[in-house]
Amino acid sequence: MTLPFSALTHLECARCGRRHDADRVQNLCACGSPLLARYDLDRVRDSLTPADLADRPQTLWRYHELLPVRDPAHVVTLGEGMTPLVPLPRYGASIGVPGLVMKDEGLIPTGSFKARGAAVGVARALELGARGIAMPTNGNAGAAWATYAARAGLEALIAMPADAPSITRAECAAAGAGLYLVNGLIGDAGRLVAEKIAAEPGVWMDAATLKEPYRIEGKKTMGLEIAEQLGWRAPDVIVYPTGGGVGLIGIHKALLELRALGWLRGPMPRLVSVQASGCAPIVRAFEKGERTSEPWQDARTVAFGITVPKALGDFLVLDALYETGGRAVAVDDEELLADRDRCAAADGALLCPEGAATLSAVRVLREQGWLSGDEEVVVLNTGAAAKYPETFRVDPPILELTDRIP
Numbered sequence: 192m193t194l195p196f197s198a199l200t201h202l203e204c205a206r207c208g209r210r211h212d213a214d215r216v217q218n219l220c221a222c223g224s225p226l227l228a229r230y231d232l233d234r235v236r237d238s239l240t241p242a243d244l245a246d247r248p249q250t251l252w253r254y255h256e257l258l259p260v261r262d263p264a265h266v267v268t269l270g271e272g273m274t275p276l277v278p279l280p281r282y283g284a285s286i287g288v289p290g291l292v293m294k295d296e297g298l299i300p301t302g303s304f305k306a307r308g309a310a311v312g313v314a315r316a317l318e319l320g321a322r323g324i325a326m327p328t329n330g331n332a333g334a335a336w337a338t339y340a341a342r343a344g345l346e347a348l349i350a351m352p353a354d355a356p357s358i359t360r361a362e363c364a365a366a367g368a369g370l371y372l373v374n375g376l377i378g379d380a381g382r383l384v385a386e387k388i389a390a391e392p393g394v395w396m397d398a399a400t401l402k403e404p405y406r407i408e409g410k411k412t413m414g415l416e417i418a419e420q421l422g423w424r425a426p427d428v429i430v431y432p433t434g435g436g437v438g439l440i441g442i443h444k445a446l447l448e449l450r451a452l453g454w455l456r457g458p459m460p461r462l463v464s465v466q467a468s469g470c471a472p473i474v475r476a477f478e479k480g481e482r483t484s485e486p487w488q489d490a491r492t493v494a495f496g497i498t499v500p501k502a503l504g505d506f507l508v509l510d511a512l513y514e515t516g517g518r519a520v521a522v523d524d525e526e527l528l529a530d531r532d533r534c535a536a537a538d539g540a541l542l543c544p545e546g547a548a549t550l551s552a553v554r555v556l557r558e559q560g561w562l563s564g565d566e567e568v569v570v571l572n573t574g575a576a577a578k579y580p581e582t583f584r585v586d587p588p589i590l591e592l593t594d595r596i597p
């Protein structure tokens with residue numbers, strides 16, 4: 192029997208294990224936990240090999256058997272995925288980690304890795320018959336989901352903090368989304384979205400972080416790609432700037448699925464969560480050895496995409512860190528901006544503030560001896576630096592055209 196386009200079988204509660212029907216719109220389990228997509232991996236193992244992928248398009252849809260969209264006609268794409276692994280040899284050597292490599296998600300449509308979750312999430316919303324998607328965001332997710340909703344012909348309703356990077360507002364508006372700005376944090380935006388969804392029943396699918404199961408599947412492709420790009424093996428360490436934690440949960444899930452397929456051998460990489468010291472609930476929980484986090488008060492950081500005071504999937508992030516022997520690290524805004532600039536000068540690689548936080552974390556982990564310096568360390572640059580012009584303090588002299596160059 193030939194393999195279907197998607198090997199999706201069902202959804203499973205990440206906490207209580209209850210099984211849910213994947214072929215209708217689903218949000219959280221009755222127990223309040225996110226749902227995870229499950230696949231017939233035995234069937235994929237029997238009918239597909241890594242070599243079969245070689246000639247497929249260089250987008251995340253090359254992994255379609257391991258993605259939830261059943262009908263190729265429902266794929267929504269702007270060419271997302273297969274971002275490069277870029278070595279950072281000079282900056283890496285300067286901090287004692289010459290094997291430092293960046294996966295550059297700044298090159299993806301909409302300028303952030305949120306496009307991965309949006310492509311797969313919107314495609315699946317379209318497939319399940321949704322009319323529109325609604326979500327709170329710190330900016331990049333809203334921009335990506337609004338853009339992919341436009342691509343799919345769906346409506347979008349987005350709410351974000353007024354302080355979110357202003358370009359992300361412009362992106363939502365340009366894509367024709369209904370946009371609300373709130374004086375508050377992402378949780379306040381979430382309350383507004385919940386009211387809007389309740390006020391218009393049947394119109395909006397709730398696409399808030401982890402409240403629908405398919406954003407993880409899109410972000411999971413970062414883990415699939417890292418393994419494929421390294422010749423079907425994992426690096427020693429993967430370092431991820433963590434807000435809601437979807438990317439880290441997704442990468443962990445991807446590597447487990449690849450191991451179940453027998454495509455990935457050897458130990459799991461150690462997974463590291465990085466947060467800003469102005470909003471570090473996962474780090475605080477990790478340091479206490481706890482399995483869930485407490486809401487962070489007065490959250491504030493220049494790395495706006497990781498300003499998440501309480502993540503719905505915190506227990507999944509913490510499980511992944513404990514299981515893989517990883518760590519959680521907090522870094523200051525001043526440090527991450529300084530490391531961003533040093534890396535740009537050393538290697539010509541300019542990262543977004545969230546991505547730059549991973550550079551600081553690697554430096555600190557090397558200083559502490561947690562990294563020996565021999566490891567291959569992959570950091571995720573989750574977005575394009577150009578989306579954050581307000582984080583640069585550059586003040587060169589302005590010359591009059593009539594002036595002589597000094």
Ligand SMILES: *Cc1c(COP(=O)(O)O)cnc(C)c1O
Nearest residue numbers: 331434435436437438496545573
């Ligand atoms: C959303 C975002 C993050 C955090 O992603 P999560 O999967 O929610 O942890 C990191 N960096 C950037 C640029 C983001 O937009």
Ligand SMILES: [Zn+2]
Nearest residue numbers: 204207220222
């Ligand atoms: Zn449950």
